Amino acid sequence: MTIKRVGLIGVGLMGHGIGKNILDKGYHLTVMAHKNRGPVDDLIAKGAHERNNAIAVAKESDLVILCVTGTPQVEGLIYGEYGLLNAVRDGLIIADCSTAEPDSTKRIAVDVEAKGGHFVDTPMTRTPKEAAAGKLGLMTGGPQAVIARIRPVLDCFADTIVHAGPVGSAHQLKLINNFLSICHAAVAAEAITVAAKAGVDMNALKDIVMAGGAASVMFGRLINVPLHDDDSAAQFAIRNARKDLRYYTNMTEQLPVTSFLAETAHQMTVMADNMGYGDRFIPRLIDVLMQVNGVKK
Incomplete structure (x- = not known):
């Protein structure tokens, strides 16, 4: 039909x-x-x-x-x-x-x-x-x-x-995909925060990262926050990221498979949500880490 x-x-x-x-x-x-x-x-x-x-x-x-x-x-x-x-x-x-x-x-x-x-x-x-x-x-x-x-x-x-x-396999694939995306964002947020506290030039950071093996789509999106205060390239709420990572770790626990990085990234989103950033887009993990680490924007 x-x-x-x-x-x-x-x-x-x-x-x-x-x-x-x-x-x-x-x-x-x-x-x-x-x-x-x-x-x-x-x-x-x-x-x-x-x-x-x-x-x-x-x-x-x-x-x-x-x-x-x-x-x-x-x-x-x-x-x-x-x-x-x-x-x-x-x-x-x-x-x-x-x-x-x-x-x-x-x-x-x-x-x-x-x-x-x-x-x-x-x-x-x-x-x-x-x-x-x-x-x-x-x-x-x-x-x-x-x-x-x-x-x-x-x-x-x-x-x-x-x-x-x-049935169900697409949702499994989706959770794995989102684990990768969100963890890439978490890693990029930490790297950008460290660079900011160290006084590294953000344009230089962008140029060297995006030209080599450390490049990722998420880094390319998140670097727009310190450069232009623009989070529009990744319009995905931190609270949804928190939910997706919990679904992922539920799945890994049932398999069972260790998931150290997912648990760490999940706790980062929990912290961000508790600090009032739940409705903000995922690039704002940078603001969270900068606030926690006393970095001035």
Whole structure:
């Protein structure tokens, strides 16, 4: 069955770009009401329809895309009083673009399939800028036939799509990817803080690091904080980084595998959150470390 009607729950920084590109490709789009009216109202102005709960969205959709914070929000949307599980019918597909815990993903998939539907994990990489441009990176987990059915919709907002394996494997891959990204940011924040306290010229630091083996995308983004007081190149909240690292260390503990660096980076995000930086973007780990170490900006 060809997907013609798409539902979107979670119209935030990333979800707005996803919805815009789905509309641009001519799909019927239904979004769920959200307290942040700006992105929702913009999609409605572009032709989207709005409904007040997840059941109502599902009833008008062949595919429902979730783009929320994490596992508690996903489970609430599935199992809550007006949850999607109450609206699952033969052939309905739910694709979870959130960063979530793999074991929860697998359990939800079993429950959705028992009612005739499909639940697949399709977490994202990159930023709101790429979401708006239709150039997100996606990992997919689930049966190949189900992924093939929704692939035309995914192609609306992603230019890199990797199939990770069965349900849950994409969320595993996402957690590993985010561990690398966040730890790169933590290392870069510490290096920049040390350089600042030592009086190293920041332009010289940028030039030498980015020209050699120490270069990383995250360093290239974070160095804009001391140079230009600009954190816009990595629009990812520290509180979300804290959550993702905890999901990652939960996974490593269950395997079990040691994860010394992840625990250290997680504690850095906990400290930052406790200091009031939870809603700030990840490059502001530099401000946290500078404050702790008595470095003047």
